[in-house]
Amino acid sequence: MSLIDVVIQGVQILMSEKRDAVVQKIRELHQRLIDAYGEEQQDQDEKVDPVATLANTILSQNTNDSNRDLAYQQLRARFSTWEAVRDAPEKEVVEAIRPAGLAPTKGPRIQEALRTITEQQGEISLTFLRDMPLEEAKAWLRNLNGVGPKTASIVLLFALGRAAFPVDTHVHRVSKRLGLIPKTASREQAHDLLEDLVPQKAYYAFHLNLINHGRAICKARSPDCEACMLSDCCCYYQGSIK
Numbered sequence: 001m002s003l004i005d006v007v008i009q010g011v012q013i014l015m016s017e018k019r020d021a022v023v024q025k026i027r028e029l030h031q032r033l034i035d036a037y038g039e040e041q042q043d044q045d046e047k048v049d050p051v052a053t054l055a056n057t058i059l060s061q062n063t064n065d066s067n068r069d070l071a072y073q074q075l076r077a078r079f080s081t082w083e084a085v086r087d088a089p090e091k092e093v094v095e096a097i098r099p100a101g102l103a104p105t106k107g108p109r110i111q112e113a114l115r116t117i118t119e120q121q122g123e124i125s126l127t128f129l130r131d132m133p134l135e136e137a138k139a140w141l142r143n144l145n146g147v148g149p150k151t152a153s154i155v156l157l158f159a160l161g162r163a164a165f166p167v168d169t170h171v172h173r174v175s176k177r178l179g180l181i182p183k184t185a186s187r188e189q190a191h192d193l194l195e196d197l198v199p200q201k202a203y204y205a206f207h208l209n210l211i212n213h214g215r216a217i218c219k220a221r222s223p224d225c226e227a228c229m230l231s232d233c234c235c236y237y238q239g240s241i242k
């Protein structure tokens with residue numbers, strides 16, 4: 001074995017040891033978050049329409065939950081089917097979803113997604129994504145205008161029970177502070193990094209509890225580190241990252 005091979009092997013061993021340590025840390029954090037916020041279980045019997053999840057998630061971009069919910073309710077009250085949303089005059093859809101903000105952008109995106117689904121599947125249904133290889137399913141969704149990694153992962157995890165880990169602003173911030181991902185990791189990179197590190201069976205509850213923690217304690221501007229049950233594991237609190 002040449003010197004260069006020995007060096008490469010040494011780096012690989014160090015990297016795998018570091019990865020193992022982060023995975024172990026995630027297991028510990030997962031349990032503490034469950035102790036604090038509970039463990040929400042994914043109801044496998046509950047029938048969630050992935051098209052509804054897609055539309056809802058597009059509506060949720062850059063707004064809060066109550067505005068998203070109001071816009072979604074208005075959309076469903078005004079149009080009885082997704083076909084009706086697809087075929088409606090654009091201004092009527094925009095009007096219905098106005099509470100979500102950015103309605104002139106989100107309305108056409110939802111209609112375009114519905115048209116693309118129809119063209120490619122012959123109906124408005126995304127259940128075919130349940131059986132598609134995961135990376136293909138992600139790529140299919142991300143080909144829709146306005147659908148990024150977060151929206152695609154939410155549809156896959158929440159509506160289709162697939163092994164995708166969505167990263168929103170809270171998950172991104174808290175993961176970086178805890179040192180689970182590099183502080184320079186983009187939101188897009190964080191999807192792949194966390195998907196690799198978090199045990200698959202923990203995706204659902206860990207994702208939700210990082211959001212709970214980001215909202216309750218690890219807030220963007222003023223994290224309440226003194227009240228935090230994770231401070232002894234936190235790189236931000238320990239001062240190793242700013």
Ligand code: SF4
Pocket residue numbers: 174177178217218219223224225226228229230231234235236237
């Ligand atoms: S110690 Fe502070 S920065 Fe770290 S996770 Fe807790 S609240 Fe966030």
